[in-house]
Amino acid sequence: MLNVEELGARIIIGFGDGSLYLTESTLWGFILAALLAAAGIWLGHGLKPVPETRRQLLAELIVEKLYRYTEENLGDSGSRFAPYLGTVFAFILTGSGLGVLGLRPVTADVNVTFGLALLSFLLIQISSIRDQGLGGRFRHLCEPYPFMLPLHLMEEVTLPVSLAFRLFGNIFGGVVVVELWFVFMEWLSSFISEVPFLRAVLVLPLNAFFDIFEPFIQTYIFVTLTMVFLNRAVEGGRHRT
Amino acid sequence: MSTTFIALAAGLAMGLAALGISIGQGIIGSKAMESIAKQPEAAGNIRTTMIVALAIMETIGVLTFVIAIIMTGSL
Numbered sequence: 001m002l003n004v005e006e007l008g009a010r011i012i013i014g015f016g017d018g019s020l021y022l023t024e025s026t027l028w029g030f031i032l033a034a035l036l037a038a039a040g041i042w043l044g045h046g047l048k049p050v051p052e053t054r055r056q057l058l059a060e061l062i063v064e065k066l067y068r069y070t071e072e073n074l075g076d077s078g079s080r081f082a083p084y085l086g087t088v089f090a091f092i093l094t095g096s097g098l099g100v101l102g103l104r105p106v107t108a109d110v111n112v113t114f115g116l117a118l119l120s121f122l123l124i125q126i127s128s129i130r131d132q133g134l135g136g137r138f139r140h141l142c143e144p145y146p147f148m149l150p151l152h153l154m155e156e157v158t159l160p161v162s163l164a165f166r167l168f169g170n171i172f173g174g175v176v177v178v179e180l181w182f183v184f185m186e187w188l189s190s191f192i193s194e195v196p197f198l199r200a201v202l203v204l205p206l207n208a209f210f211d212i213f214e215p216f217i218q219t220y221i222f223v224t225l226t227m228v229f230l231n232r233a234v235e236g237g238r239h240r241t
Numbered sequence: 242m243s244t245t246f247i248a249l250a251a252g253l254a255m256g257l258a259a260l261g262i263s264i265g266q267g268i269i270g271s272k273a274m275e276s277i278a279k280q281p282e283a284a285g286n287i288r289t290t291m292i293v294a295l296a297i298m299e300t301i302g303v304l305t306f307v308i309a310i311i312m313t314g315s316l
Contacts, residue, residue, distance in 0.1 A: 166300040173303040176310055217296045224293065 009109045025109035028098060032106060036090050062086075073227040074234070081230065084123065088116065089223050096171050096215030099178070100207060105215075108172045110164070117164035120226045125156070128233035140233075159229055163222060170218050174210030181206055244316050251312040258305035262298055269294050 009023040043059040051057050066089075070082040095106035106112055129137050141152045182199055189198035273291040277284045 165304060166297070169300060169304040169307055170296075173306050176307070217292060221293055221296055 009104060023109070024104050025106045025112055028103060029095065029106045029112060032091065032094055032098075036087075036094065070227070073224070074231050077234075078227075078231070081123070081127075081227075085223050085227065088119070088226075089219055092116065092167065092219040092222055093215055096167075096218060097211055099175065099211035105171050105175065105211075107167055107218075108175045110168045110172075113164040113168040114160075116167070116222070117160035120163060120222075120229075121156075121160040124159075124226070124230050124233050127230065131234050159225075163225060167218055167222055170214055174214055178203065178206050178210060247312055247316055251309040254305050254312070255309045258302050262302045265298050266295055269298070 009025040011021045011023050012027055014021040043055060043062075047056055047059070051060060063086075066086045067079050067082050070078045070085060074081060092107060095112070096108075098105045107116075128140075132140060141156075142149050143152075181203055185198040185202060186196040189196045269291060273287055277287050280287075
């Protein structure tokens, strides 16, 4: 029987009497952030006007793709959001893909995904208020009729919740399926020998789907949905003025 | 008695979610194929949009799966 109590992130390091602790996902989140920052600094240092090294070509390729993608979705003024969106993309992609290394994915923790979704929510609200002003934002929420205001407010709050639960559900579902597959394979191989040898290679297709394909799709969806809502919130006032 | 109902509920939740999602994904797939047949030059764009739509729909199934797992855990 699968134990539901053990499905959460494990506590790795405890400080003092154990009331202050680091879970698996927090620790790996910090390590990933440091690694990504190091990779970014390595890619970005010593750039020349004319690219000489392959490193600079790679960096230019990534940045160009990112900026083009952002401008396609957000218009010409959208490039100011590209650094944030790119960072979120890199973090979620590597965080969800940790399962390839046999670790627990960072985003299989509901706290991490809610944090990321909260960042998206704040970005949308703040940039919308900065672009349209508080009054303009309020008028935009009262479109087309003032009595729609509660519905619009509810929509704004639903966005981060659905973003967070979508990412969490998909990655966590993958973790659970792989875990169940291990249990099944152990049971099957127990008929033949003591060693659960069937666990070894047969899990690779599941890994390919849940740890490589699914993170790409989910990251893409997270960033794209953030962009769609950002576009609506920022552009909303611009058409009328 | 109550554990029987929990098991039943887990199975029903998963099955009903799968029913709705499969119908919806079938519609998305058929529409995407129709539009690719109409406009073969836009196939790449249509495929990307289709995958995003499929994945958004898939989310419901995954969430139901998590709920069903939690339900079977309380058996």
